[in-house]
Amino acid sequence: MSDKPAAAQHAVQVQIEIDPATAQGVFVNMAMVNHTDTEFTLDLVYVQPQAPKATVRARAITTPKHMKRLLHA
Secondary structure, eight states: OOSSOGGGOOOOOOOOOOOHHHHHOOOOOEEEEEEOSSOEEEEEEEEOTTOSOEEEEEEEEEOHHHHHHHHHO
16 A cells, blocks of 8 residues: 555556567566665576576666565565
């Protein structure tokens, strides 16, 4: 629940678009998180078995508040 009074809450509809390539998704088997006081960086990585090199397939940079919401989800 929100700490805001009911009268202060506004329903906002956001239309989200996703291009076909992104909608396909990518396989990842590792995640790395780095942070500063003001932002979190989440790298989604694919590590091949027996390979000395990994590939970052996606990176998300977000605020501490949104990272906390992701953690709770």
